[in-house]
Amino acid sequence: MTTSLDFPRYGDKTNSPFFEEFLHKLLENRDQIGLSELIRQIDALMITVEPGHSVPYVGELCLMTPYHYLVTLESESHFTHILRIDMAAPDILVREVKNARTQGIFRSLNEVYPIGAHKPNSRYMGEIFRVRNVHDVVELQKSRDVRFFNQDQIRKLELPGNMAVVKPSPYTHNIVGYWERPEYDIRVYSLGWSTIREDVQAAYLDAKEAQERLKLNTLLLPIDHLATRIYSQNREAAILEWLTLSSYYYWGSYDITSQNSSTNVTKSIHYPNELECPAKVFTAANHPYFVNHLTRLPSPTEQFVRNFGPRLHHLAVAVNDGETGQVANIDYVVDTLKGCGKQFLLEVIGSREEGLKQIFSSASEYSSLIVEYVQRFGDFQGFFTRDNVAELTHAAGVEESLKALEQEVVV
Numbered sequence: 386m387t388t389s390l391d392f393p394r395y396g397d398k399t400n401s402p403f404f405e406e407f408l409h410k411l412l413e414n415r416d417q418i419g420l421s422e423l424i425r426q427i428d429a430l431m432i433t434v435e436p437g438h439s440v441p442y443v444g445e446l447c448l449m450t451p452y453h454y455l456v457t458l459e460s461e462s463h464f465t466h467i468l469r470i471d472m473a474a475p476d477i478l479v480r481e482v483k484n485a486r487t488q489g490i491f492r493s494l495n496e497v498y499p500i501g502a503h504k505p506n507s508r509y510m511g512e513i514f515r516v517r518n519v520h521d522v523v524e525l526q527k528s529r530d531v532r533f534f535n536q537d538q539i540r541k542l543e544l545p546g547n548m549a550v551v552k553p554s555p556y557t558h559n560i561v562g563y564w565e566r567p568e569y570d571i572r573v574y575s576l577g578w579s580t581i582r583e584d585v586q587a588a589y590l591d592a593k594e595a596q597e598r599l600k601l602n603t604l605l606l607p608i609d610h611l612a613t614r615i616y617s618q619n620r621e622a623a624i625l626e627w628l629t630l631s632s633y634y635y636w637g638s639y640d641i642t643s644q645n646s647s648t649n650v651t652k653s654i655h656y657p658n659e660l661e662c663p664a665k666v667f668t669a670a671n672h673p674y675f676v677n678h679l680t681r682l683p684s685p686t687e688q689f690v691r692n693f694g695p696r697l698h699h700l701a702v703a704v705n706d707g708e709t710g711q712v713a714n715i716d717y718v719v720d721t722l723k724g725c726g727k728q729f730l731l732e733v734i735g736s737r738e739e740g741l742k743q744i745f746s747s748a749s750e751y752s753s754l755i756v757e758y759v760q761r762f763g764d765f766q767g768f769f770t771r772d773n774v775a776e777l778t779h780a781a782g783v784e785e786s787l788k789a790l791e792q793e794v795v796v
């Protein structure tokens with residue numbers, strides 16, 4: 386049996402005694418009551434976009450990632466497009482609201498933030514875990530004070546009926562869902578009427594034709610990690626809450642002092658390969674915004690959270706190790722995508738000697754999410770280099786759309 390406390394600790398950031406005490410207690414308890422074994426891999430990620438945005442967004446994702454369009458589930462007020470690589474990597478569910486005035490809890494989470502409110506229906510919602518027994522998981526989680534939407538609420542939210550869904554986290558605003566699926570069964574979502582939409586299929590085929598022509602299709606791998614930005618004071622609570630809801634362990638935290646930020650990594654206890662079950666990363670400022678004028682440090686992470694709300698900031702796509710035309714695959718991928726009109730926030734950073742290269746795309750105009758590309762060289766196991774993270778954090782802070790919108794916000 387896997388023990389959640391058996392993993393080595395990385396990083397250099399010091400946590401509070403509260404964090405260390407309850408990290409130990411929570412993981413020990415989670416193992417003892419069987420939850421760590423019951424909760425398996427992330428089976429799906431859910432993203433909602435504004436009316437009219439899902440078709441181009443599916444096209445964008447199918448060009449920039451290895452995902453394929455499978456089917457659309459139509460319900461009363463949403464279209465939900467199912468994207469899949471294969472059964473070894475999580476699906477992406479792209480939901481589009483039919484009516485821009487759709488009200489609900491997810492919209493409310495956007496509306497109180499100045500830039501988040503610009504696309505009120507658009508947000509990354511969270512992850513669905515495959516579990517061995519959904520009834521047992523729900524009962525155990527309820528006994529630990531976790532709150533769930535009831536069946537009527539799930540029906541009204543038009544989420545798949547075969548899921549138990551935890552209410553949004555006060556720290557990340559994301560949801561976590563659980564569903565039962567025997568490991569070798571295909572994923573089937575109980576929601577609405579299933580169709581293959583011609584417009585989505587056309588966007589998908591265009592993207593895949595381009596990927597093949599540009600020789601990107603063999604270079605792009607599944608999602609490596611998901612990075613959520615949170616308020617500085619919520620760093621420890623958000624990590625511990627995620628460990629309460631999942632079967633992940635705490636890998637460690639790195640202090641990125643120059644950017645007044647830390648990067649905090651958690652990974653699945655069951656799937657050492659991130660491409661089968663992505664790592665979850667939390668980024669938080671070291672100091673809250675109101676001491677910026679005293680510390681005189683940049684504060685890109687807290688600034689993002691104040692503008693958009695706590696939410697997913699980027700999803701990182703792995704790039705096959707190797708070279709194409711004498712450049713590292715990641716350089717080839719980025720140059721090729723630039724040729725297709727895709728923009729990036731900085732140049733590719735890192736090196737073979739450091740073990741990995743990384744880059745951030747510009748934020749999607751549909752989901753506001755950034756795509757990170759990451760290529761690891763040889764047998765490099767590390768998650769990042771401190772210099773890379775400092776540069777990426779800085780670049781994300783000067784993101785074009787953010788700057789433009791801030792002009793409006795400050796007024």
Ligand SMILES: [Fe+2]
Binds near residue numbers: 610666699701757
């Ligand atoms: Fe990242």
